[in-house]
Each structure stands twice: as C-alpha cells, then as structure tokens.
Amino acid sequence: MLERYKLLKEYAGPIDLKYMSYQELINLAEEVRDYILEVTAKNGGHVAPGLGVVELTIALLRVFDPPSDVIVWDIGHQAYPWKILTDRKEKFPTLRQYGGISGFLRREESVYDAFGAGHSSTSISAALGFRKAMDLLDQKGYVVAVIGDGAMTAGMAFEALNNAGHLRPNRFIVILNDNEMSISPNVGAISTYLSKILSGRFVQETRQRVKRLLEHISGVSRIAKLTEEFLKGLISPGIIFEELGFNYIGPVNGHDLQALERTLENIKSIEGPVLLHIYTKKGKGYKPAENDPVTWHGVAPYKRESGEFIKKPSPPTWTSIFGKAVVELAQMYPDLVVITPAMREGSGLVEFSQKFPERFFDVGIAEQHACTFAGGLAAQGLKPIAAYYSTFLQRAYDQVIHDIALQNLHVVFAIDRGGLVGDDGPTHHGVFDLSYLRCIPNMVVSAPKDEQELRDLLYTAINSHGPFAIRYPRGPAYGVPTEGFKEVPIGSWEMLVEGEDAVILAVGYTVYQALKASEMLKEEGIKVGVVNARFVKPMDDSMLAHLCKTYPVFITVEDNVIVGGFGAGVLEWLSQKGILKRVLTIGVPDRFIEHGNQNLLRSLVGIDGEGIANRVREFLRPLKSSELHIL
Numbered sequence: 001m002l003e004r005y006k007l008l009k010e011y012a013g014p015i016d017l018k019y020m021s022y023q024e025l026i027n028l029a030e031e032v033r034d035y036i037l038e039v040t041a042k043n044g045g046h047v048a049p050g051l052g053v054v055e056l057t058i059a060l061l062r063v064f065d066p067p068s069d070v071i072v073w074d075i076g077h078q079a080y081p082w083k084i085l086t087d088r089k090e091k092f093p094t095l096r097q098y099g100g101i102s103g104f105l106r107r108e109e110s111v112y113d114a115f116g117a118g119h120s121s122t123s124i125s126a127a128l129g130f131r132k133a134m135d136l137l138d139q140k141g142y143v144v145a146v147i148g149d150g151a152m153t154a155g156m157a158f159e160a161l162n163n164a165g166h167l168r169p170n171r172f173i174v175i176l177n178d179n180e181m182s183i184s185p186n187v188g189a190i191s192t193y194l195s196k197i198l199s200g201r202f203v204q205e206t207r208q209r210v211k212r213l214l215e216h217i218s219g220v221s222r223i224a225k226l227t228e229e230f231l232k233g234l235i236s237p238g239i240i241f242e243e244l245g246f247n248y249i250g251p252v253n254g255h256d257l258q259a260l261e262r263t264l265e266n267i268k269s270i271e272g273p274v275l276l277h278i279y280t281k282k283g284k285g286y287k288p289a290e291n292d293p294v295t296w297h298g299v300a301p302y303k304r305e306s307g308e309f310i311k312k313p314s315p316p317t318w319t320s321i322f323g324k325a326v327v328e329l330a331q332m333y334p335d336l337v338v339i340t341p342a343m344r345e346g347s348g349l350v351e352f353s354q355k356f357p358e359r360f361f362d363v364g365i366a367e368q369h370a371c372t373f374a375g376g377l378a379a380q381g382l383k384p385i386a387a388y389y390s391t392f393l394q395r396a397y398d399q400v401i402h403d404i405a406l407q408n409l410h411v412v413f414a415i416d417r418g419g420l421v422g423d424d425g426p427t428h429h430g431v432f433d434l435s436y437l438r439c440i441p442n443m444v445v446s447a448p449k450d451e452q453e454l455r456d457l458l459y460t461a462i463n464s465h466g467p468f469a470i471r472y473p474r475g476p477a478y479g480v481p482t483e484g485f486k487e488v489p490i491g492s493w494e495m496l497v498e499g500e501d502a503v504i505l506a507v508g509y510t511v512y513q514a515l516k517a518s519e520m521l522k523e524e525g526i527k528v529g530v531v532n533a534r535f536v537k538p539m540d541d542s543m544l545a546h547l548c549k550t551y552p553v554f555i556t557v558e559d560n561v562i563v564g565g566f567g568a569g570v571l572e573w574l575s576q577k578g579i580l581k582r583v584l585t586i587g588v589p590d591r592f593i594e595h596g597n598q599n600l601l602r603s604l605v606g607i608d609g610e611g612i613a614n615r616v617r618e619f620l621r622p623l624k625s626s627e628l629h630i631l
C-alpha cells in the first residue's frame, strides 16, 4: 500500500522530517491523511481524531527528539499519524486487527509510545511523572503531554494541572488540542470558556466588562482609560491556566506547521510549565469527517469515495434496544432521568436527549461526577439511570461504593460494552464489572440473555430500590421480538433446558452460547442442562439448592474474568453451605485480552458455543486411573 506514496514510501523515520522542506512536509501530511483513510476504510477505527493532528505530529517530531524527549498522547485514539511517522508505517495496515498494532498507544508496541492509554485524561499525570523522574535522574529531555479539549473536562486532568502548577517543573509542556469536540460536541463550562478564547470572545467580553466597570467610576475617566489599557495587557485568555501556575500560550492554528514549529521552539526556553492552546479541525482533510466529526469519531469499515459505511445486515444492537426502552420508560415515569459521561451516541441516548432534553445530562468526561450526581438526583427522589461503558465505570468505583451503595440510593447503572468488546482491546474490554460490582453490599447485579430481558430488567430496576446494575454486551443482539415490559423477580434464575450429566449456569451473552453447547453435547449423548443466571447478585438460592440435588457437576460461564466473577460466587455459595460439588468455571482468564474481532476473542477464551462444549466434554470425560488423584 505504501508504494503509492512518493514521500512515505522512502520515509525512514522522524529524522527525515528535519531535512524536508515545508512544501515536502505539506505533501507528506497529505500522504499521511490518505494512508489513514486507506487503512481505516478497510479496518474501521478512529478517523476524525487522527486527521486533526497530522501537522501537530510533524511539528512535534521536528522540534523534539523522542524518545529522549517524552511525548505522551492522551487516550491515543488520535495517534495514527504518530504511529505512521515514528516506526510503524509498514505495520499500519494491521491497525486494530488481531495480532496487529493497537488502535491506541502501547509501551510494548514501540519505544516512541511513552505511555499507554485508551481511557482519557491520564496524559498530564503520566507526563508529570516522567518529568519529575527525569529531574531526579538529571535527564535534560523535554516532556510534552497532548490532551484534547474533551479529555480536559475530566477531573483527573485538573488534578494533574494543579500538582504541576505547584511543582512548577521546567521543560514541561501541555498541548491542549482544542477542536471543540469530544465525541459529541464538547460540553461544560470549561468547553464554553475555551470556545470563547478560540473565538476571541473571551478577551472582547472581558474588555467590555472592564470598560463598563471603569466607566461607572465617576470622575476618574482618564485614570480609568489608562487602567483599561493596562488591564487589556493583563488579560490573558488563558487566565484559568495562568492561575494554575502555567504559562499560557495561544491560541495557535494547529494546522499551520510553521506557526506550530516557531511557537514550540520558543516555548522550549520558557521557565516553568507551559500550556500551549492550539485549535484544530476534527476530521481535517476528509469532507465527510469534517462535516460530521461525531459520526466519524470512530467508525466501522467504509467506502472512502462516498463516505458510506459498509453495513453488514445484523439484528439491532443491545445499545439500540436500551436506547429505545429508556425512551418508552421515560414516558411512563416522569421522574426518570438519564446521565452519561460523554457517551451520548455510544450509549444510544441521542433519541432520549432530543425527546427529554431537560431530563438528559451529558456531564462530559467525568465518570466520578456522573455517579455521585446520579446519587444526588436519587436522594431527592428522582429515578436516575446512569449509563456507562463497563470499562469507563471503573473510573467511578469509589463513588459507586461510597456515594451510592453505602447509602442504598436508587441508581440504575445501565452498563453497556459489558464483556469482550473486540477491536478496542484491553483498555476497553468490560470484563471486570461482574467481579467489581458483585462484592458491593446492597448492589443488584444482572445481565439479560436477550433483548426482551434487557427491557424487563430495566423495567424491574426502575421499580426497585437501591443500586441496580444491568450489564450488556457491545454489538448486535439476537433479533428477538420485543414487546412491553414485565417485572423479573429479583434474584430469580430461569431453567431453560433440563439435563442429567451436568448443568451450565450461564450469564448474559453466554446463555445462548450455552444452549448451543448443550445441543452439540446432546448429539454425543451428553445431557447438559442450561440455566439463565440473569442475576449474578443476589443469586437464586432455591434454584441452587434444587440444582445441587439434581446435578453432579456444575459449569459456570461468563463474559467476565473468572477471578471474582459469577463462577466464584457459585463456589462461595457452595462453600457457605458446606456442599462438595465438581465445578468448572469458564470465563475470561486472568490476563489482559488483546484486541481483535469480538467473536474471535470470545472463541479464543472459550465462551462461545463451541468453546463451552469443548470444555464441558473435556471436564466430563471419564478420568484415567492416572488422573484419579485429582478427585
């Protein structure tokens, strides 16, 4: 694929950039954009973010010398130009493919990837860590964090700014890449403030305010005039960052390579921490992405010429089932409100936000705030649904325990992307939530087997009390017809198939896989029952007691780590009752699962139908005399 690029073809690495003319660099930037489009058209991925930082990437590689100068990208979803222009131009076509390079930065992937990410707002903290270590080691390199305006709305970013402003390190630069977009248009007061700076409104409005103030001071108009002029000089649009101890520079056009380079060179000699505010266009250079950066934030494969997505016919996604159900429930329950930490589209909440704008809260990338904010809403008697990706809920773990569960507040956690998610890989797999939620007192933890049960669990949750979590997978459901809502008795399981030799207790996505496995094994004369264990907490005591009497072997299956998961819960139940039982727990092993096609990963960890059947067959085969010792 590189053959088509005159400059990229010969490009050997960042050192080449220092010897290229500006015209060549402009041409190279075009080739990098084209290459990103060529590869993401086939693989999918984060298109608009990377297109917006091509010039910034070139400027960084010309002005600094990574890896001795440390460049830390926030999230890393925008780092496709970085991968291409550092040391992965040949591997770039394997982007987000199983066995290929990651869609985010990873230390183990390249020496140029100083710090891994995928979750937002970590770059300034990590960069400050690098900086202080380099100071202690007397290493003179520069440290640069590149953070987006969306990521800058997270508390963690301000924790880091606050600490950096206190430590006041030299050779420490934060570049705020402001494209006025998170995934959705950016939200919050910080975003409004930044937009004012970009539009020049901040200084104008402040000057007007100062002018009005001064004009009201009678008899001192001349002094007032002088003071106004003085104040004009003082008012830096980046006053918030200045007050945090940073030298604010900007805003600078993030697509003007020469301006960027000149500014970065000048910044190198400034004492103390510097915040460089640049403005860029998300999706720059590709009209469909420029015109619709929300959709083109992250996409499936597409036709490059038309920008049309290559849609495979599939049942509605779990996300769309949730989005539709929550709109219906909102009509039934006027006190129902919904909160999302910057994932309106991803969580299926666009329709809800349009129909019930006053009951919809996108709080920005602020998972901790979102949770406790939901707690306040619940404490005052509303019915909040806090919609999270499983992996992002990890960031609000203390709030779930301390603010919600301990006070037994009625918050419904709608947890999307539960289980292996696929191409986004280990930073995004939602494979810990059954473990990290199950151990919290008062918490109900549930997982639907299909679309109708998702609706019913939502309805049950809305009508329950205390914290109630419902987790469901990324991607298409099963196309099960859905109609209305019905209450599901909390803690009740569902016997789907009776057997004799063993019974599979399956959770969520794995229920239909367990049914497939049971069918396969039946053809071999192995009779395996299947139970829909839709409540991981509380478990169904009476069903478990019945199963103990009826089945010699238990198999548990979950799209969650085995450690501390549902299977562990069943083992705990048995041990509490003093019951001896052969139990096989199937789930995600105790290691991070790489990126790749979602169903391929499920098959690799053995939680799909065939994988379950293989494990059960192996577990049930008669033991050879040499193996009896394991009994």
Ligand SMILES: Cc1ncc(C[n+]2csc(CCOP(=O)(O)OP(=O)(O)O)c2C)c(N)n1
Residues within 6 Å of the ligand: 049, 075, 077, 078, 118, 119, 120, 147, 148, 149, 150, 151, 152, 179, 181, 182, 183, 282, 297, 341, 342, 343, 365, 367, 392, 395
């Ligand atoms: C903790 C966390 N919450 C949510 C996300 C999902 N997410 C990925 S990129 C993104 C928007 C980031 O906006 P910005 O930092 O401005 O970068 P841009 O895409 O505009 O370049 C969000 C919300 C995440 N990666 N991490």
Ligand SMILES: CC(=O)[C@@H](O)[C@H](O)COP(=O)(O)O
Residues within 6 Å of the ligand: 075, 077, 118, 119, 297, 298, 346, 417, 421, 424, 428, 474
């Ligand atoms: C970078 C990031 O965190 C999001 O863009 C995430 O990749 C979205 O995941 P989905 O594609 O599952 O919505």
Ligand SMILES: [Mg+2]
Residues within 6 Å of the ligand: 148, 149, 150, 151, 177, 178, 179, 180, 181, 182
């Ligand atoms: Mg942005």
